[in-house]
Amino acid sequence: MPAANSGSAASQTVHVPLGDRSYDISIGTGNLVDVGRWVTSLRSVTHAVVISDANVAKHYQQRVEEAIAAEGVRVTSLVVPAGEPSKSVSTAQSLWEAALADRVDRKSVVVALGGGVVGDLAGFIAATMTRGLDFFQIPTSLLAQVDSSVGGKVGINLPSAKNIVGAFWQPKGVLIDTAVLETLPRREYLSGLAEVVKYGVTLDAEFFSYLEANVQPMLDRDPAVLQKIVARSCELKAQVVAEDETETTGLRAILNYGHTYCHALETVAGYGEYLHGEAVSVGMLCASRLGEKLGVFDAESTQRQFKLLSALELPVATPKLDERAILSVMQRDKKVEHGKLRFIVPHRIGKVVLTPDVPSDLAMDAWREGCEA
C-alpha cells in the first residue's frame, strides 16, 4: 500500500497520497505552538476562519489565533456549541453568514480546531462556502486524531440521518498534538478508543493484540502509547483512503465497521445522547454477532472485542429502543444499494468484508441479542 511514513518516535509524518489532493498528517507532542508557521508553510494565507466549539475554545482558541495572526494573517474566530447537535443545517447557516459578514473570499482558508463534530462541520463549511475553500484540520480529541480529521469526509446531520449531507473535501494538512489529549474529558477520550479498536478488527490483528496488552497504559493516557495508537491508526486510515478516496470500490467502506448500527443508535437515541465512539463500540459488537449469525465469524472473537471494549470502559450493550425506528434508520444508511442493506461483517480479527443482501431480520436479531438487561 502506498502511504509513506517518516520521522522519529516523538514526531511523525504520515503522508496521504492522493495526487494533487495529497497532504501530510504531522503528529507530535507540543507542536500546536507551531500552528501559524505550519498553516502558512502549506499555503499562502491572508485570512483564516478558525472554527471551534465552546469547550475547545476555552483551552486553545487564543493560542491558535495568536499563532496564526503572528504570521500576518487576519483571523475570524467562530465558536459553536459543543456536541453533536451542532452538526446541523442551522449551525451551518449561521457559520456561512458569520464568515460572509467578516469578508470571507475565495482566498480565505478554514481551520477546524476541535473534535469530530467541529472537523466535520468546519470541513463542510469549507467545502461549500464560495464553492470551496482550502481547509486545515487541527483535531483536539482522540477520535478526531485517529479517524475523523483524516480522509476528507465532511458533513452535517439531518434529524433523520447521520452525516447524510456532505462532501469528500480533503484538508491541506492535519496537525496532531497528542499533548492536547491531557485535557480531554475522560468520556470523550474513551470514546476515541473505540475507533482505535476498529482499526485492529478491520485491518490489523497484531495492532488489536497490542491494544489488548496495553489497556492500562491506554486508560492512563501514557504518552508513548498515545503516540503509537494515533500514528498507527492514521497510517492504516491513510492507506485505505489512498486506495479508495470516495468509497467507490468498497474498500473504504470497511472503515464503516459497526457504523450502520452506530448511526441508527445515535439517531434514534437523539444526537448527543451517545458519543460517536460509544455508539461505535455498541455497533461493532452488533456487527460481530451478525457475523456469527452469517456463519463467518466465531464467538470467541466477538468475546475478545467485548472484553477489550469493556476494559476500555466503553458501552457494550444495546439499549432498549424502538426497533422499528432502528431498522428504518439503518435502511437510510449510505451503504444501502438498490434498497438492500449492506454491512461490514468481520471474518476474523484483522479482516472484515462488505457484505450485500443482509436480511433485515438477521440484522435485527444481532441488535436485539446485545440488549441490556
Ligand SMILES: O=C(O)C(=O)C[C@@H](O)[C@H](O)[C@H](O)COP(=O)(O)O
Ligand atoms: O472515513 C471513513 O470512511 C469512515 O467511515 C470513518 C468513520 O469512523 C466515520 O465515523 C465517518 O464519518 C462515517 O462516515 P459515513 O460515510 O458513514 O457517514
Ligand SMILES: [Zn+2]
Ligand atoms: Zn466513526
